[in-house]
Amino acid sequence: MNPIIINEEKCIGCGLCAKDCVSSYLYIEGGKAHTNKGGCIECGHCYAICPQGAVTMAGYECKDEAVVPMTEIPADTLLTAMRSRRSIRQFTDQPVEQEKLDKILEAGRYSPTGGNSQKVAYTILGSRQAEAEAICVELFRKGIGLAGKFASLAERFNITDNFFFKGAPLVIVVSGKSKTDAGLASAYMEIMAESLGLGVLYSGFFVSCTKLSRKLREMLKLPKGHKVRTCLVIGYPSVKYRRIVPRKPLQAKTL
Ligand SMILES: Cc1cc2nc3c(=O)[nH]c(=O)nc-3n(C[C@H](O)[C@H](O)[C@H](O)COP(=O)(O)O)c2cc1C
Ligand code: SF4
Ligand code: SF4
Numbered sequence: 305m306n307p308i309i310i311n312e313e314k315c316i317g318c319g320l321c322a323k324d325c326v327s328s329y330l331y332i333e334g335g336k337a338h339t340n341k342g343g344c345i346e347c348g349h350c351y352a353i354c355p356q357g358a359v360t361m362a363g364y365e366c367k368d369e370a371v372v373p374m375t376e377i378p379a380d381t382l383l384t385a386m387r388s389r390r391s392i393r394q395f396t397d398q399p400v401e402q403e404k405l406d407k408i409l410e411a412g413r414y415s416p417t418g419g420n421s422q423k424v425a426y427t428i429l430g431s432r433q434a435e436a437e438a439i440c441v442e443l444f445r446k447g448i449g450l451a452g453k454f455a456s457l458a459e460r461f462n463i464t465d466n467f468f469f470k471g472a473p474l475v476i477v478v479s480g481k482s483k484t485d486a487g488l489a490s491a492y493m494e495i496m497a498e499s500l501g502l503g504v505l506y507s508g509f510f511v512s513c514t515k516l517s518r519k520l521r522e523m524l525k526l527p528k529g530h531k532v533r534t535c536l537v538i539g540y541p542s543v544k545y546r547r548i549v550p551r552k553p554l555q556a557k558t559l
Contacts, residue, residue: 305363306339306344306362307364308329308330308339308344308350308359308360308361310358311357312358314358315337315356315358316356317335317337318356320355321349321353321354321359322350327343327345329342329343330350337350337358337359347420348361351366384548385499388545389498390545392543393470394543395470395472395473395503395540395541396540398473398539399473399474400473404500405428405474407500408493408496408497408500408502409476409493411492412426412478412489412490412493413489415485415488415491415492416488417482417485417489418482418485421481423480423481424478424479424482424486425478425479425526425527426478426479427476427477427526432523433469433475436520437466437467437468437469439513439517439519439520439523440467440468440509440510440513441463441464441465441467441468443513444509444513448516467509468510468513469507469510470537470539471539472537472538472539474537474539475507476493477514477532477534477535478493479524479531480533486534487534493536497538503541503543504537505536506534506535507535507537508534510532510535510537511533511535514531515532
């Protein structure tokens with residue numbers, strides 16, 4: 305199916321869309337934009353760039369929303385806030401409002417994906433959260449999952465009943481075919497959650513458990529071909545951090 309529709313009446317043939325198309329799907333002829341046969345990745349650059357609003361995308365809701373550039377967020381404020389973020393492991397009982405959850409998911413939806421695949425999915429544990437955590441606790445108490453790099457740390461962990469989700473009210477499991485796509489979506493979501501006053505913990509231990517437990521995988525009912533890539537544990541922090549932590553020296557070079 306041709307996803308791109310050009311309104312010939314509105315098109316002035318400026319060529320901006322064709323010049324910016326990643327897959328040479330568009331060309332200008334007779335003073336109008338036209339579409340080629342295949343290869344459109346549905347990225348929306350042509351839709352976004354057209355000064356005439358002449359482009360629509362079949363199968364998508366085209367709302368004609370104005371952009372807000374990242375420069376609206378002062379860079380120094382953003383950087384200091386990013387350096388101030390902490391993994392949160394202590395939460396209040398306060399539930400996360402639906403409106404905030406929607407914003408977190410929307411941030412994930414708008415993260416970049418390789419080839420614009422958009423093959424990242426989000427599973428909120430909801431009513432199954434306690435059951436999922438109990439499965440993980442049982443695995444870890446038996447010592448399963450603490451192999452490899454965690455083996456030497458095993459005796460230091462106290463596998464409490466809320467070891468995985470820390471009593472947080474919201475757990476979002478991020479799955480996808482690509483680790484990178486899901487990881488990027490998760491980072492977007494984390495930043496959004498923090499800007500909403502929430503705290504986040506990536507539960508890598510939960511991800512390990514999904515590799516070990518068929519029961520967990522069946523519970524999650526992931527889309528075909530998806531694997532659990534990250535797990536975001538989210539809630540209102542009951543801790544406050546006062547200073548930015550030091551980090552190892554930057555490893556960067558110019559070739
Ligand atoms: C992919 C990933 C998985 C993680 N898994 C866990 C986890 O299962 N449990 C935990 O307590 N912390 C987990 N963390 C948090 C890290 O320990 C934490 O990011 C690191 O100590 C640095 O602290 P900061 O995030 O506060 O800067 C994870 C972090 C990442 C990025
Ligand atoms: S959606 Fe992207 S790939 Fe498709 S025609 Fe527009 S710019 Fe090109
Ligand atoms: S950017 Fe819009 S007006 Fe310009 S050629 Fe493309 S469709 Fe036509």
